[in-house]
Structures are given as structure tokens and as C-alpha cells.
Amino acid sequence: MARPREFDLGTALDEAIGVFREQGFAASSAADLSRAMGIGRQSLYGAFGDKWGLYLAAVKRDVTQDTEDHLLALSTGPRAIDGLEILLARVRAKAAQACLGLCAVCEFGRSRAELTAILAAAERRFLAVLAARLREAQQEGSAGPEIDVKEAAAFLAATINAVRVAARSGAGAAQLQALAELALRALR
Amino acid sequence: MARPREFDLGTALDEAIGVFREQGFAASSAADLSRAMGIGRQSLYGAFGDKWGLYLAAVKRDVTQDTEDHLLALSTGPRAIDGLEILLARVRAKAAQACLGLCAVCEFGRSRAELTAILAAAERRFLAVLAARLREAQQEGSAGPEIDVKEAAAFLAATINAVRVAARSGAGAAQLQALAELALRALR
């Protein structure tokens, strides 16, 4: 060990996340990033290898935090159905801010294996808990007994994306709420 | 008038659409575009002004064609509900190919007025017909009488985006079908 890093990796990554969210990967220059992160370019390359490495780290951090938030919301409230509603409410409340994971999917699809792996891991984790919650909701009687919980979990995850896309294209809070309510209606 | 253009604007635009679909705006270079379109760079700038102008023209063409396809699907089948199902089936069938309108929203949000106007116009047109169809479906009895048709139309439009995002992130045909079925379930 020698001279320690002067900046905090996490907070620097958070700034990078902000840049990537607003401009995407391709349109974010190394100069933009180093300026926003408050560090020199060489420090950036030293810490993250290259721009793609920084992007992967940013996506991983953002998507992990996002998933954690989702899981926390899901476990809130007395009944499982409350958790689902709180989850969607939280997504709506934060929808004004672009989602890096969603932007990454749109920008790259499945063309980059490392990126796909990061996104897939987070989604698996989310879907598993979501399906479990849905099964609970079924046992409570707040979700129809005939629905396939795995399919319903995928549907809700897709609904989250739908809400975010709608918000990014200008939908207001009321429209987002109507969207979420209709989606939950499908589970009854 | 003097020498006429040697290439067809529409087919050249279609090639540009393909490039923008796969790479987005920022990552598509003028060289990429002129190569794919089969024309010289100067011809490209002569016909479309600059890269942004070409992008706007490409988005407009793609989104207009897409909307036209949607409206055609909606008017198919004996009952209104058939049209809705056919619409979603068509979206699923074509979901392997990225949607330029959706990518544009993710890449730029509402930050470019000209782009926003193009997307908003197409969406208005689509939502109006969709809402009308939903009202018919209500009168048929295939959609619940208590639902707000405008909200439901926005929900279905959002569902189309959800299906496309899911496909771009790797979902198979069966998962897309389950998604669409659950969405339609919300209208019952």
C-alpha cells in the first residue's frame, strides 16, 4: 500500500451515474465524466480502467441500489399486496430521474455480455422475491389464485419499466398512478 | 430544377433507421450512416442538413410507419377486442427489432423539442384511436364498463413499450405473450 486515493469511489461513481443517466454511454465523454466526478482523467482511468469499465461499475452500483430499494419496499406493509403497491408508488415517485439499467438495455440490448450479466443478475434477484410476494398475496386472497406468479412477477417488472418510460416521455404523476393501478388490476 | 437525386430518400432513410436502431444516435457516425445508406457523405448532408436532421427524419418515418401499422391492426377482426389482441400480437412478433421511438425517448427524454414534438404527435394519434377502440370494446362487453378508456389506452401504449423493453433485454416469445395476456386481463 502506498498513497491512498483522494476521492471516494462510491460518491465519484454516483456522479458518473448522473452523467450516464442523462446522456447515455456513447454521448458521455471522459472529460464530462472526470469533470462531474471531480477527479482528473488519469485518476478515472486508474480507478476504473476505461470508460466502459466505469460504465459497468456505474450500472452495477445503480442497479444494485435500485434492486435493494425495491426489495425493501416489497417487504413493507402488513400484507404482501401493500408491499406491491408501495413498490409501485416508490417507482412512480422516483420516475422523474432516468433509470440507468433501463437506458442500458435500450442502448445496448444484449450485445455486451458483461452488461447483460449485471442486469440479468439483478433482475433474477428481484423477480425471485417478487414472485414470493405474489404467492403470499395469493394466499391472502388479494391476488387471483389462478395467476402464474412467475409470469405476474415478470409482468410487474415490465410495468416498472413502462412507468419509467412513460415518465421519461413526459407523463405526469396522475398518469403514472393510473398506469400502476391498471397493472395491479390485472392481478385481481 | 436540374439534376435529380440518384437515390431514393425513403429507402435511404430506412437504412439509416436500421443503423440508429442498433446503435442509437450518439454512437452512429456519419461514416456508418453514409455507408449503410449507400450514398456519399455530401449527399447525406445535402439531403438532410446534418446528422440531427437525419435522425429526426428517421425517427419521424419509423414512428409514423409504426403508428400506421398499429392503427391497421386495431381495425382488424370482427370485434374491437380482437383488434387489441392483434395489435399486441403484432408488437410481439416484431419485438426482436428495436423500436427507434422508444430508443429516442430513452436517449433524449424530453430534452429536444423537435424530437418531442414528433413523438408526441404520433402518440396522440395512436391514443385517440386506441381509446375509441376501447370504448367499442366496452360496448361489446369485452372490457369492463368502469374503466377509464383514456387511462386504459395509455396503459396499453405503455404495455407496448414494456413488451419491447422486455424483448430487447432478452425475453422469449412465451414471456412476451404472458406479458400481453396479463395486460389485457387488466381490462376485463
Added chain:
DNA sequence: AGGATTATTGACCAATCGTTCCAGAAATAC
């Protein structure tokens, strides 16, 4: 205190970016 090691800084690199200029070719108008 001193040597080893690593972060930081700023200059620097080739390559590519979007865009324009130029010269030649081609097609219509008269």
C-alpha cells in the same frame, strides 16, 4: 528517516468526430 509504491496532474497521442470545400460529372431547361 528513507525506500517502495501508488495517486495525481497536465501535457500529449493518434484516431475519429461532424462538417465543409472542391472539382468533376450528369441531367434538365432553353
Added chain:
DNA sequence: GTATTTCTGGAACGATTGGTCAATAATCCT
């Protein structure tokens, strides 16, 4: 057929790109 207009391809533009190098500064370990 000539004049005029516009298209076309290639060369060229300055600016910016992602990424590197060498020198300096700062810390840890002994």
C-alpha cells in the same frame, strides 16, 4: 448544344475523442 443547376465522391478541416506517458506528490512500512 449550350448553359445552368445540382448531385456526387474524395480530400480536407478543426475540434474532440478515448487513452497514455512522464514527472510530481503523498502515503505506508521498516
